[in-house]
Structures are given as structure tokens and as C-alpha cells.
Amino acid sequence: MFADSHCHLNYKGVFEQQGEVLARARARGVGAMLNISTRESEWDAVVATAEREPDVWASIGIHPHEADQHPHVDLAKLVDRASHPRVVGIGESGLDYYYDHSDRARQQASFRTHIAACRETGLPLIVHTRDAEDDTLAILREEMEQGAYKGVIHCFTASDAFADAAMALGFYISISGIVTFKNARDLQETAARLPIERLLIETDAPFLAPVPNRGKPGEPAFVADTAVFLAKLRDEPIDELAARTADNFFTLFDKARQ
Numbered sequence: 001m002f003a004d005s006h007c008h009l010n011y012k013g014v015f016e017q018q019g020e021v022l023a024r025a026r027a028r029g030v031g032a033m034l035n036i037s038t039r040e041s042e043w044d045a046v047v048a049t050a051e052r053e054p055d056v057w058a059s060i061g062i063h064p065h066e067a068d069q070h071p072h073v074d075l076a077k078l079v080d081r082a083s084h085p086r087v088v089g090i091g092e093s094g095l096d097y098y099y100d101h102s103d104r105a106r107q108q109a110s111f112r113t114h115i116a117a118c119r120e121t122g123l124p125l126i127v128h129t130r131d132a133e134d135d136t137l138a139i140l141r142e143e144m145e146q147g148a149y150k151g152v153i154h155c156f157t158a159s160d161a162f163a164d165a166a167m168a169l170g171f172y173i174s175i176s177g178i179v180t181f182k183n184a185r186d187l188q189e190t191a192a193r194l195p196i197e198r199l200l201i202e203t204d205a206p207f208l209a210p211v212p213n214r215g216k217p218g219e220p221a222f223v224a225d226t227a228v229f230l231a232k233l234r235d236e237p238i239d240e241l242a243a244r245t246a247d248n249f250f251t252l253f254d255k256a257r258q
């Protein structure tokens with residue numbers, strides 16, 4: 001059984017054919033999917049999908065791209081919405097200095113609010129970070145000193161050193177279809193040596209379709225292709241990689257077990 005730790009089932013292009021997308025995922029052995037929020041306007045729909053589908057759970061959060069548009073989403077609001085029984089994570093939140101779609105100070109403030117929500121609810125943080133390793137790490141560390149919380153670095157593309165620092169803070173590392181791309185040498189090297197206890201897999205669908213599906217919109221079924229690639233890269237049996245990463249998923253997102 002595979003667990004897709006990060007997908008967007010309510011994005012345009014996926015939502016219109018959600019039934020078929022879910023059927024194809026199940027046919028390939030995907031038994032758990034985490035449907036991720038990026039803005040307040042999609043929270044209801046993201047949670048509704050998780051209410052309807054027994055193998056889909058939801059997160060509540062504001063993507064760093066959207067931080068400027070959501071100054072009113074505060075700690076109380078996140079905590080309130082996260083109390084829904086199908087909401088098992090907080091995010092995706094973090095820092096994206098590659099696109100800089102939102103003011104950096106706003107991204108940082110929003111990130112800290114999400115971490116506070118994790119502390120208050122006990123739910124894991126889903127971290128998005130791009131071209132912002134130093135600030136991401138500084139905030140994760142500072143906030144950890146204020147009180148423990150747990151989480152995952154999603155769609156990991158950062159440096160080897162960042163992976164080590166995040167794992168030292170207790171974080172899981174989630175590998176997306178990017179690892180199957182030809183030019184992803186550094187990521188492949190990191191993914192090959194990550195301890196299996198810290199490893200998750202994801203599609204970030206509808207983005208980042210892995211080889212051999214490039215050019216198609218991504219969907220959770222493709223997490224199986226990423227897993228096969230990773231198993232080869234790491235010289236592990238595919239069944240073992242699938243089972244361990246699924247286990248890790250339910251260990252981190254433990255509210256999904258209830």
C-alpha cells in the first residue's frame with residue numbers, strides 16, 4: 001500500500017474528474033492520500049472530499065504564495081478549522097523566495113502562526129520551502145525552542161545539509177516525482193541515503209508528474225512510479241519501501257489512525 005503524503009485533489013483539472021483520479025490511485029495500490037489546502041477559499045471543498053472518501057484526509061493552511069491575501073487567518077481560525085475529525089495536518093505553509101508571490105515578512109509571520117497552530121493542536125506541520133533554506137531553518141529552530149511540534153518538509157528539493165538539519169529537529173522528508181527527473185542528481189543522492197524511518201513519498205498532484213508520466217497532469221496514482229524509482233535508487237524491495245513509507249505516514253499524521 002502506498003501513501004501519497006501531499007496532493008491537491010481540489011485543484012482545477014483534478015477536481016472535475018476526482019472520481020476517476022481516486023479510482024486510478026486505488027487501482028495502483030494507493031491506500032492513503034493527504035489532500036492539501038493552500039488558501040482559505042478551498043478549505044470547505046478540501047475537507048468535504050476527505051469527509052466523503054475514507055482513504056483521503058485533509059490539511060488546513062495558507063500557502064506562502066497566498067500569505068498577502070490572508071492577513072485575517074490567525075491562530076484561532078487555524079485551530080478551529082483543524083478540529084475537524086478529518087483534518088490531520090497544518091499547511092502547507094513556509095517560505096517561497098523563488099516566486100516571492102507574497103511579501104517575505106508576511107510569509108514569515110504566517111509560517112510562525114501555522115507552527116503555533118501545530119503546537120496547540122498537536123498536528124504536524126507541512127512545510128513548503130523554496131530558495132529559502134536559511135530562513136526556513138532559523139524559524140523552525142526558533143519555534144522549536146518555544147515548544148515542540150512535528151512535521152514534514154514536503155516536495156524536498158533542498159540541500160543535503162538542510163535535510164540533516166531538518167531531521168535533527170525531528171522532521172520527516174517527503175520525496176516527490178522530481179526525484180525521477182534526469183537533472184535531479186543532487187536530490188537523487190540525498191534520497192538514496194535518507195533513513196527509511198524519516199521517508200515519505202508524495203505526488204504534489206496535479207504538479208510534477210514523475211517519469212514515465214511527464215507532460216500529463218499529476219495524480220496520486222503516480223506515487224507508485226516515484227516509489228518504484230526510489231526503491232531502485234535505494235536498493236530496497238518495493239514492498240518494503242511502500243510499507244515503511246505508509247507506516248511513516250500514519251505515524252506522523254497519527255490523527256488519521258483514529
Ligand SMILES: [Zn+2]
Pocket residue numbers: 092128129154155
Ligand atoms: Zn508546496
Ligand SMILES: [Zn+2]
Pocket residue numbers: 006008036092204
Ligand atoms: Zn502542494
